[in-house]
Amino acid sequence: MGIAGRFHDGLMAHVHAVGLEYEQLGGVGTLVIRAQDQSELGRWPAADLFSVHGRKDELRLGANGQPTGARVVVRGREDVARVLATLPVLHEKQRQQTGREIRLAVTATVALAAVIVAYLYGVPVLASRIVGLVPPAWERSLGETVARQMEASLGDESGGGMQICDTNPDSLANRAIARFGAAALEGSESPFALDIKVVKSDIPNAFALPGGQVFFFSALLEQAETQDEFTGVLAHEVGHVAHRHGMEQLISTAGTGALIGFILGDMTGISVAAGLGATIIDARFSRDAERQADTFAAQVAERMDFNPAGLADLINRVGADDEFARALALLSTHPLTDDRKAALEILSRQRPTGLEPPFTVAEWSAIRSMCGAPAPAKTKSK
């Protein structure tokens, strides 16, 4: 009598208490499964055997060519060890199987890593291509929607939406700003007409929306000490419009969400990991966009006489990077101000001389007083 085991033939839900024997004839091994009355229930060639996963100290054997559910089960550490010692083929097949799975896992991981790398480097390029396919009319209407939502969220105190500083489009200041915008955008082949609005707000900020709308908040204007500073920021925002960064960012955010969802297996994207991952990647794209807009401002400064590094000065005055911002620079949507200033100074080194300033003295003072008298700087919200 051989090793005791349990046998399922894979055809009926029977259990047979069996004895297992190993026969070797002319180099061909066979596992013989015998019932208690010594009748033979099966002969499984050793080469066809494989083990399947069972619990601890249990060996479950199946065999190719047998019904898929057919199993021989051996229990107990000693008996399992004896069977394994007799049938080295089991170890061999187990190793092959594990090897296959590891190769597959490694291949899949490498493929996924390649997708991620391709995404990180390819999406800025791809997004700008895709943006080219987005109809300008769609982007314009999207910008209007965003502007409406923004007005609703910012202008709730006064109730009447955002207050435009100088409502007369033909005023000296508005005409000067529009002229500058058009001149800055010239040659960028942008499908949009700029619409620059200086609006009242205590938040020192300026931004461009999809579709060519640019908002410049009065608090930022009040803090601008020189023409260079104001012009630099404005040129930077026009750069966002020229590059269609708003739309680009929407597309890359959607792509990032899908990618992170794929990695985490959480396609709903509500976990913190998904949020954090998406933030890191999107912030990277956003910093690239900021640098592009800075470069655009520097290029504008080659046609008009202003120092684009002024934009870094203004940003620095509004909110200098603190230690915290430096520590978390990878999560920030903007590059560190010091780095921007350094980059802008390098870019503006070869500026030609003898250019016209973007605004005359009269225009600049009109712009300064657009939102009421050039009052002494208000207390900052930061």
Added chain:
Amino acid sequence: MAWGQEQPVPVVFTGTRRELGGMLLRGYALLIPTIGLYRFWLTTWKRRFYWANTEIDGDPLEYTGNAVQLLLGFLMALAVFVPLYGLFFYLSTQSSETVIIGYSGVAVVVWFLMGYAIYRARDFRLSRTLWRGIRCDQGGSAWGYALRRFGWSLLMLPTLGLAYPFMAANLWSYRYRHSWYGDRQFGFVGSWKQLARPFYISYIAIGLIGAVGLGFGSAMGAMPVSGTPDPVGYVPMVIAAALIGMMWLYYRSRELTRMFSSVRLGQAALGVTVQARSLAGQYLLFGLALVGSYIVLALGGLVVLGTIAADAFAGGEFDPELFMQHLQGSFTVLAAIVFGYLLLLAAFSLMAELFLGLGFWKLVARGASITGVDSLRSVKARGEDTALAGEGLADALNVGAY
């Protein structure tokens, strides 16, 4: 001998928490170098553990699925999700009204798809479950199940949830009446009548407790019309929430007991007893384990921070400026944030699996017994069902249990 008159055979669970814990920790560690792809292997190992340690009448179950099937299923689910993503993106660029309508529409579609996913996932698991060499299977239609579930949940809204016993009994019945063991079909003898009493008792009790808790809470100043809320007022609310939790566990234990005990397989009958207090005990254990592991993690984190930024903590005082200077390198900070988050997440899912997942499985397995097991010896195997590649949608929608 008459079938069904024999002694019921208890279901035995032989796995240990330590074994599962070791497997999970190894799996979590491997998730990092594989960028998360190891999750398919981890799920497979977990299932092998659960199945192989569940012994019925001397023979354990066997899980025959593998990780590659899960991986393929996930890739297929992407085919559903990519268009949904496109739709989301398009909607997010529209006006607010369109966004709200559109998102609600997508949410309804996802809710419907979840029914499909749940059924397919169950099909996947059953068709990869082997006992005594014979495979289980699930017939029926996943779309039919999804429709049924969706229809019932529509009915739940106007009835304020009162339709629940009917829905639960109907869905349990559909699932089991379409389940097979070899060539033998499962049956289900349960009905809404078994659920009605515990459900409506809990329903009313929860309503009353909630109202009383809110009433006392607001009377004691938890939600003043103006001014700051009085923290004392939260006490009755917290007590009410705890009692509501107890009622919910009570109902859940009744539903599990009565519905599982209505499962039949030919002349064999399943009997399951789940006690509400055992369920509550699990949640208590889980809570304690979670708090314990977070305390250990917090202490470990402090020790690490203390070593890398020792002078920020010098003299028993914390200097944030100095501390931030230590974190100048963005990558260090980022790595610390990500690693810390992963540790917290791992601790949470480890404790959830060890105390809720394993706890629940053990509770049901140990409370289960089967009468008429001998009648199953005549069950024959059926043909192969290899059409199912993974349970991708369930994985992607995060509805797959075990």
